Amino acid sequence: MSSSASSAARAATSERGILFTLAGVQFTHIMDFMIMMPLGAGLMRVFNISPTQFSYLVAAYGLAAAITGFAGGFFIDRLDRKRALLWLYAGFGLATLGCAFAPTFHWLLAARVAAGAFGGVAGSIVMAIVSDVIPPERRGRGMAVVMSAFPLASVIGIPTGLILVDMFEWHAPFLMLAGLSVPIWFVASRFLPALPPSPIKTHPVRQMWEIMTHGIHLRGFMVTAALVFAGASVVPFMSPSLVANTGLSESQLKFVYLFGGAATFITTSFFGRLTDRHDKIHVLAGVTVFSIATAIVVTHLGPTPIWLTLIVTTVFFVTMAGRFTPTMAMISNAVEQRYRGGFMSVNSAVQQAAGGLANIVAGMLITREATSGRLIGYPRVGWIAVSAFILTVVLAWRLRSIAPHASRPGHTAITPIVAE
Template sequence: MNSDPAAPVAILPARRERTMLITLAAVQFTNIMDFMIMMPLGAQLMEVFAINPTQFSRLVAAYGLAAATSGFAGGFVLDRFDRKRALMVMYAAFAVATLACALAPTYLTLLLARVAAGACGGLVGSILTAMVGDVIPPERRGRAMSVVMSSFPLASIFGVPVGIMLATAFEWHAPFMLLAASSAIIWPVAARVLPAVPSHKSAQSPLAQMRVILFHPIHRRGLALGAMLVFAGASIVPFMAPSMVLNVGVSETQLPLIYLAGGVCTFFSMPFLGRMTDRFDKWHVLLVTTIPAALSVFILTHLPAVPLPIALAVAALFFVGMSGRFPPTMAMITNAVEDRYRGGFMSVISAVQQAAAGVASITAGLLVSTSANGRLVGYPRAGYVSLTAFVITVWLGWRLRQIAPFAARNPATNHVAAATPPSAGPAANAVDDPTR
């Protein structure tokens, strides 16, 4: 097959398309909130369950590790199911797992509930991203991605402050209760408004399909690009809050303002960047958005004690620059993958990105430490690692664009022949492809 793999299943009316995207953003919002809500609960959970910081870190890591594992496993089978049906099942399971977190009576049961929530949440994120690629035409896919990804800044705005307020007023159970209730409200809405997207059944066995997902040159470059995209930010974010408190002089009570400022600015910048992604070559948009992102990382990781307004401005620049790289990059990756592999591929890339985030956090942890006077040292080194990852991300994007030019260019002006997408034949793995 030599057709463009980015062709949509069906064209929805404009109003229904907007409703679908807002609904998917709501689903993703609860998914992201479930992860972020853990950050402000550390002190309470350590006191209630009599656990140490290492044991608490396992509660945080359990979600990501489970999401990565389920994402890789989903790559074998997700394309064999109707997207909407799969999303509804996994989202229902996610809501139940979140409720189990709220009701957990012991540390072990909470840990197991976090594993279940991560496993379901990882698949939910993969399926809804694949659904955007299946339903939205390529010329509007950048804006569609920006709508769905608006869940990230919204989670930044509400995640930490709401978690702190609810945990303070009603103890640590309350944030999980709210998320479970929100998911229960969103589920029937999603069941009503989301379109059915038929499965992309293949004559290939799951193992053969996974081999194509992992080893076709287009897929390999997409996976590497997606991993480095996340690595660049994840090597900075874990120590952003401690740096603001210990080095910059922001008080813990002012810390939610950092996330609020960044989240608000990102919420307004994402739609603009989505439009730019659809209007211009996606790699060019990635290149341009990388410049403020790199500048913000350098400033943030070298920031001394400054007044709060300056700290808020730097945080806002960081959030806008870092998140601005996602719409063009993920739209380009999604466009490059053929329909019948998209669900499995997005599941695998979700797993790869979770793993990349974990490696980045570990790398940053090896570079950053606390001095005798209580200041955070080594954060600039983590910044240089992030800047290096920015450069590699742009290079990997260029590499993907070389082999799949149709994925990056505006479909309205794209007259360049598309690279051959993965086929079901023996050459599917393209191991000897000279373009790899």
């Protein structure tokens, strides 16, 4: 083997190792958020809380992440990304441990705030590292590897968590996540490369002003908000609705996440390849058509055989995840490297704020029928989500209109951004 081929092989191995390590960080971060969804019916029963109060538990994580993510925009680009990630991930693990031992609804709410404050910013740094390390022509596949944490959390994490709930009550999944974060932290400290900050001469406030007011950045933030709002309005109440409205038992919920996660994991690399080979806006638009159809069906389900429920929810999971790969690759490509860490931190804040707002809006529209226990108002949430799906494509098209290189397949360089 020639020296150049050997160097290329080592680089590819190193690249894969970095991506898998970052995927591990994302796995625990995403599962910590997602595990609240199937726990909804149980937590509402254990703490005797309403659907609106449950929506606060879900939204607390996102809103806390939004606040700290925005604050991170001032300084993230001035820190070594590896060190920042390790500190934040340690805080995330401790906060998750606090969730496990929360004795009341309000203590659990406080622990969710702390987990979101650390986990949300850690997630934004993960995405910044991917953008820094992976060249643009392979960034779609790189994003797909890291974002495979979502289906893995569904196919492995959540069913395991629900089995632990059946055996040891609702505390067990949080204990599992806190324990799992320890070896992942040590792997990250050993294998992630040091990524010193780019030399920045501008004042942090000036840097933040440039991030927040740049025309391309603003359009990227709007795309992110619509992207997240669409899914976050439907997903938190899917499990309670399946139990209350379609006749699924709480013990059968694990199959929803098992099948949905497995299918999403299989299709994630496919969406990554599509993203790298085709115009990203076309990939997003195509997936969105199926997202709209399945969202309407999921939010209107009544008593349904389990086999049909599993088909519908599986397609829903696949299309939800499929929208993120082309969208995040396009947004990442549009941003210059010197802004990327701060932009991703603020973008994470936008993402979490949009998710938290969607959770609260859905919680306000959904009520429980006193006599039957059915959840009412979920179909209205579905139509709101459909509007957000369409808006995502429209806003992504507007981003491409001023940053065409960001959507172009297989480009190898990022065109310098000129402020509007």
